[in-house]
Structure formats: C-alpha cells, structure tokens
Amino acid sequence: MRKWEENIRKVVPYVPGEQPNKERMIKLNTNENPYPPAPGVSEALKNMDPARLRLYPDPTVGKLVSAIADFYQVNKDQVFVGVGSDDVLAMIFMTFFNSKKPILFPDITYSFYDVWADMLRIPYERIPLNENFQICVEDYKRENGGVILPNPNAPTGELLPLDEIEAIIQANQDVIVVIDEAYIDFGGESALSLIDKYDNLIVVQTFSKSRSMAGSRIGYAISNPVLIKYLNDVKYSFNSYTMDSVTIELGCKAIEDKEYFEMTRNKIIETREWTKKELKDLGFAFGDSMSNFIFATHPKVEAKQLFEDLKKADIYVRYFKSPERISNYLRISIGTQEEMETFVAFLKEYLSKM
Numbered sequence: 001m002r003k004w005e006e007n008i009r010k011v012v013p014y015v016p017g018e019q020p021n022k023e024r025m026i027k028l029n030t031n032e033n034p035y036p037p038a039p040g041v042s043e044a045l046k047n048m049d050p051a052r053l054r055l056y057p058d059p060t061v062g063k064l065v066s067a068i069a070d071f072y073q074v075n076k077d078q079v080f081v082g083v084g085s086d087d088v089l090a091m092i093f094m095t096f097f098n099s100k101k102p103i104l105f106p107d108i109t110y111s112f113y114d115v116w117a118d119m120l121r122i123p124y125e126r127i128p129l130n131e132n133f134q135i136c137v138e139d140y141k142r143e144n145g146g147v148i149l150p151n152p153n154a155p156t157g158e159l160l161p162l163d164e165i166e167a168i169i170q171a172n173q174d175v176i177v178v179i180d181e182a183y184i185d186f187g188g189e190s191a192l193s194l195i196d197k198y199d200n201l202i203v204v205q206t207f208s209k210s211r212s213m214a215g216s217r218i219g220y221a222i223s224n225p226v227l228i229k230y231l232n233d234v235k236y237s238f239n240s241y242t243m244d245s246v247t248i249e250l251g252c253k254a255i256e257d258k259e260y261f262e263m264t265r266n267k268i269i270e271t272r273e274w275t276k277k278e279l280k281d282l283g284f285a286f287g288d289s290m291s292n293f294i295f296a297t298h299p300k301v302e303a304k305q306l307f308e309d310l311k312k313a314d315i316y317v318r319y320f321k322s323p324e325r326i327s328n329y330l331r332i333s334i335g336t337q338e339e340m341e342t343f344v345a346f347l348k349e350y351l352s353k354m
C-alpha cells in the first residue's frame with residue numbers, strides 16, 4: 001500500500017437505478033414521471049438564447065426561489081434550492097448533522113442517507129420498520145443527533161399521517177428534523193403546514209417526480225429563515241454557482257403551471273390505483289402506496305428472477321438485493337396507463353405459465 005492511501009476518503013457510493021437508452025422500453029425503475037414537463041418548459045427551451053451561457057448564473061437562484069416561494073405562499077428567505085433534492089439533502093447533512101450522537105432514519109429507506117452519513121463521518125442508527133414496513137413514532141423518542149425521514153417512505157411507499165410526523169418533531173425539539181417529501185404530491189399531506197410552528201423542521205421536495213423534471217435536477221428545502229441562512233452559508237462555502245441558468249429558467253416555467261401539474265399528478269394517482277387492483281388480482285402483496293411507485297412481492301415468484309425476465313422484455317423495474325427483508329420485492333414506478341397495461345399483460349402471461 002502506498003503511503004498516500006492512508007489519507008484518501010474511501011467511500012462506498014450510492015448506486016442509482018439503471019438509465020438504459022433504448023428507443024422502445026418501459027422504464028419503471030427510477031420513479032420518474034412518464035409525462036413530459038409542462039408545455040411552458042419546452043417553449044422556454046426553444047426560445048433560449050445561447051449567448052447567455054457566457055455569463056455565470058445567479059448564485060442566489062433568485063428567480064426560481066421566488067417562484068417556489070410564491071407557489072407555497074412562504075417568504076423567499078424560507079426557500080433553499082439545490083441541484084436535485086440529493087444536493088439539498090447532502091447540504092443538510094453537512095450543515096445540521098454535526099453531533100456526536102447518532103442521527104436516526106429507518107432501516108429500510110432511501111439508500112443515500114447512510115452513504116452521506118458514512119462519507120461525512122456522521123454516526124447513525126437505523127431504526128427498524130415494523131413487520132408491515134411502517135415507521136413507529138415511539139421508536140424516534142430517543143437521544144439522537146438529528147432525524148431524517150422520507151414521507152412517503154421509499155422504497156415502501158408507506159405514508160405516515162401528519163399527526164404522527166408532528167409527534168416525531170415534537171419529541172425531537174433539540175435536533176433538526178428533516179422530512180424528505182420527494183413523493184408527497186401523490187397523495188400525502190405535507191409537513192409544510194408545520195414550519196411556522198417548529199423552528200427545527202426542514203421540509204425537502206423535488207421537481208424530479210411530480211413535476212417531470214428529473215433531468216433538470218431541481219430540489220428545494222423550505223424552513224424558517226434562520227435554518228435557510230445556515231444552509232446557504234455552507235452552500236456558498238462549497239460551490240456558489242450550483243444551478244445553471246437554463247435550469248433556473250425552466251424550473252420557473254414548471255412551477256408556474258399549476259393546472260398541468262395537477263392534471264398529470266392525478267393521472268398518475270389514477271393509474272397507480274388501477275395497477276394496485278390488477279396486481280392484487282394477480283396475487284401480489286403490497287402496502288397502500290401513496291407515492292408514484294408500488295413495492296410488491298409475490299408468494300410464487302422470485303423477485304430477482306421476475307426482475308430479470310421483465311428486463312428481457314425491455315420492462316425495467318427496481319430490485320434491491322439488500323437488506324434481506326426486502327430481497328423478494330420489486331419497486332415498480334407508475335408509468336402511463338398504457339405502459340402499465342403492457343406491464344400487467346406481461347405479468348398475466350408470465351404467471352399463467354407457472
């Protein structure tokens with residue numbers, strides 16, 4: 001071993017879902033939105049002047065911060081914007097989780113949390129979900145250095161009612177509590193209504209799912225001005241020009257179109273409920289997902305095998321081989337109604353041969 005190896009920060013990186021580039025495929029593996037972004041986004045893209053790329057973007061992302069603040073009826077100093085909610089969450093870990101006590105998150109959850117914690121040397125404790133893959137509020141009433149929870153949780157899709165989220169915040173007044181609401185628009189009640197009541201609460205959301213903008217990388221945190229200022233201080237100490245000027249412009253167009261947002265969101269919810277019914281009839285078991293994916297298992301089918309057989313038919317879903325408890329489940333993102341009909345037809349045929 002070379003001497004310099006001792007000083008390398010060694011990390012086990014997060015593994016994102018596959019991004020195959022096939023003309024004809026059904027892509028249900030990364031919880032993207034199957035519908036294109038709002039029409040104003042393509043219009044803005046067409047009219048963009050490349051000459052503006054000569055200049056640095058606005059480091060405060062002012063225009064997009066204002067558009068998000070307007071949408072949620074909060075002040076501009078309550079909004080922090082990042083390059084996807086992954087960037088926002090990484091900044092949050094760096095800014096707020098500096099205690100020697102462990103931060104808490106569920107054992108089955110977004111698999112980036114332990115990666116950031118390991119990378120930043122933050123101690124953590126994984127709190128087991130119950131046998132129905134649900135978060136139990138009582139488990140979060142212990143000493144800790146911070147709490148982070150997705151609501152709905154991923155990859156389970158399970159939603160915690162707002163009063164239970166509030167009970168967790170209430171029990172953890174001495175630390176920062178982060179609610180990662182990447183999937184909240186698909187049927188949950190947001191904790192945004194609690195930000196004026198609790199000065200230790202940060203709510204994180206994204207344009208990647210309900211706003212069809214995963215490729216643009218836009219995420220945001222909403223909290224009180226004090227916590228947002230701490231977050232910006234760290235961001236400006238790391239990289240001041242995080243979001244590019246094209247994305248800022250497109251993001252504004254995406255959030256302005258409330259009608260399109262509601263229309264596509266409602267279509268996904270409708271298709272999700274249709275898919276649940278079909279999967280149930282086929283013998284799959286799953287919780288009552290309130291997200292844009294379903295986390296399902298089948299008593300007669302090995303998940304890994306089904307995952308591979310689906311892939312051969314150019315249908316991509318997500319399979320996690322660990323932890324053991326979820327190794328016989330597939331996470332199926334909700335596509336268009338037509339895509340889900342093709343998916344269900346494949347399953348019907350597949351199961352009929354068993």
Ligand code: PMP
Binds near residue numbers: 182
């Ligand atoms: N949080 C959760 C729970 C997620 O599933 C994802 C998507 N991988 C993210 C955050 C990050 O999404 P993005 O960076 O695209 O905003």
